[in-house]
Amino acid sequence: MDFEPMGVAADLVILTVRDGSLQVLLIRRGIEPHKDRWALPGGFVRPVEDLEAAARRELAEETGLVSDRIHLEQVATYGEPGRDPRGRVVSVAYLALVPDLPTPVAGTDAASASWVPADEVLTDPERLAFDHHRILLDGVERARAKLEYSPLATAFCADEFTISELRGIYEAVWGTPLDPRNFHRKATKTDGFVVPLGTTTTRDGGRPAQLFRRGPATFLHPPLTRG
Amino acid sequence: MDFEPMGVAADLVILTVRDGSLQVLLIRRGIEPHKDRWALPGGFVRPVEDLEAAARRELAEETGLVSDRIHLEQVATYGEPGRDPRGRVVSVAYLALVPDLPTPVAGTDAASASWVPADEVLTDPERLAFDHHRILLDGVERARAKLEYSPLATAFCADEFTISELRGIYEAVWGTPLDPRNFHRKATKTDGFVVPLGTTTTRDGGRPAQLFRRGPATFLHPPLTRG
DNA sequence: GACCCTTATCGTCAGGATGACGACAAAAGA
């Protein structure tokens, strides 16, 4: 039995935390189908190219971020017949977590790509083309869940960060305030989550805060709890 | 820009608990490539067929289970160029959890499909064709992780079960013994995990045990802990 | 029936983690 050929695309949910809110990178489509509508960045996987390589290539094209230190993980694959008017297209969705970029979306013409608050997009199911609303929903939920039991929040931070900056990540992604004192205790006492650098900064105002770097832990035990 | 067509397959990690151990359904391939080698059940997605529908169809073909009450979830998608000698094939892996079947693999010729202890397969990376060892690894790890924070263990059980049967599921999947008294407390006190039926059974020997049905909870809070 | 074996179920207790919140420290700015 032979197979029926299909198109395979890689779509990206690229998240960052800017101005205290979780934001997603969207592009305005320049071509049909869904011309002029907002959509997730993405494109077809090339004939000889790994799925993750395709995702990483799209990520670089849209953000200018080429580092393999950017967190990128597969979320799910969407293949409902009819989801793409061009034919049978199966889309593998990836989730990318990037720090707040100093250069706003470098390497792209600013007109077609921009950061948008995630909940603003999530509350309007018609905002995005294709089934990208569902993909975004799954991507954001994945990110929210992983903050609980993995040290992934550090992927949103710069190399060096303070505990309250880290807390700000959690508050933005979860959309809920956290007690600074309890969070401080949890973050610093969970083995391998963050390592102190011995230096301080006053960039957040108030009393100088210790600077930290991400630790070697791959999961948090016990996990943090949402809400 | 047009797309390069690829084959899209759905492969299945079908797990059950039999004789106190976690077992996976494998088939012996009757055709090339990898003829006569063991592999996960699976096949190409049809031109007009949803991915999950394809997985459910394969599940029915291999096990005779057609019920939509069987737990089936997507795990990941594998698309490395060269993973299939027939050409560029992208495989969407699904995880199915089924109760210990009274009829051993109904609807299939018994020669080509059989239950095999999962850890026996996992310890030999060359046991399975294609990249199915990796897929199995990911599927089993998903199952192990989800038992912690979801009531999914009940998917391995019959409609009515005792607490110690449920505990047996955990012990088999995690490969670690659990304290019967603490597990009983946890299972019965976690809201919505199991609901008592008021009836008892002595099928496990010893003092009659309460029978339970799965409860309405979709996650366990707080989660159970492995080992 | 007396006894034993097996499994089910309840209870106790110490230790760890959490959430709520008080208190003080150390900077910037008025």
Added chain:
DNA sequence: TCTTTTGTCGTCATCCTGACGATAAGGGTC
């Protein structure tokens, strides 16, 4: 100097867990 802002350390009651003792209620054996 005083106020404001943020960081950091403590305290305490509560909940959950893991370890484990004790009792309950069947079946089987003699």
